[in-house]
Amino acid sequence: MGTAPMDKSRGFTLIEVLISMLIMAIGLLGLAGMQAVAQRAEVESYQRAQALVLVQDMVDRVNANRKVAGCYAFTPTAGSLYAGTGATAPTCAGAFGTAQQRAQADADMLAWHNLLTGAAEALGANQVGAMVGARGCVILDTTVAPNVYRVQVAWQGMTPTVNPTSIDAKLTCATGQYGTDLQRRVISQSFPMACLNC
Structure with missing residues (x-):
């Protein structure tokens, strides 16, 4: 009885399988990393x-309550005056229009404050319907005629980028509320308003 010759390629297929599994695992890790980056970008887009x-x-x-437009303006000083997260709703501080118009302005500012804090949607006892750390400012610029109002909304982004005031010095809403401001994001819209009470 003779012995069968040993096959020298024995185990070769197992090594191929292990290498294929290693390559697939590295690919899956890369795919998971890309998914995490895409998720962060989607959250940033949603917040914007x-x-x-x-x-x-x-x-x-x-615009709907123009006669008391001055009621809506509150100017932030180093980010200390704003509506939204960590603040109380601003109220009309001037003697503009009628009491009913001022009451409407107060109701508008309270509603906006509540939207900034996420009151539009709740999860249990938590308000979750807004951006992370949302704050809002309405700034009146009287140095130009007609007066220009700037409505700004700031929030905390997911990753550090650029300080908004390095792009536009007028983007002052919630300055200093997000650490070094590298995660502070600001959207701003300016619009003129004629002085109807002059």
Whole structure:
């Protein structure tokens, strides 16, 4: 009885399978990393879209109650005066228009404040319907005629980028509220308003 010759290629297929599995695992890790980056980009995009809606909401509120437009303006000093996260709703501080018009302005600012804090959607006891750390400002620029109002909404982005005031010095809403401001995002809309109370 003779012995069968040993096959020298024995185990070769197993090594091929292990190498293929290693390559596939590296590919799957890369795919997971790309998915995480895409998810962050999608969250940033969603927050920007929400901010645009909230800016336009306040612009529409001011335009609808033009006779007391001055009630809506509150100027942030180093980011300390704003509506939204970590603040109380601003109220009309001037003697503009009638009491009913001022009450409407107060109601508008309270509603906007609530939208900034996420009151539009709740998850349990938490308000989750807004951007992360959303804050809003309405700034009156009286150095030009007619007066120009700037509505700004700021929020905390997911990753550090550029300080908004390095791009435009007028983007002052919620300055200093997000660390070094590299994660602060700001959307702003300016619109003129004739002085109807002059």
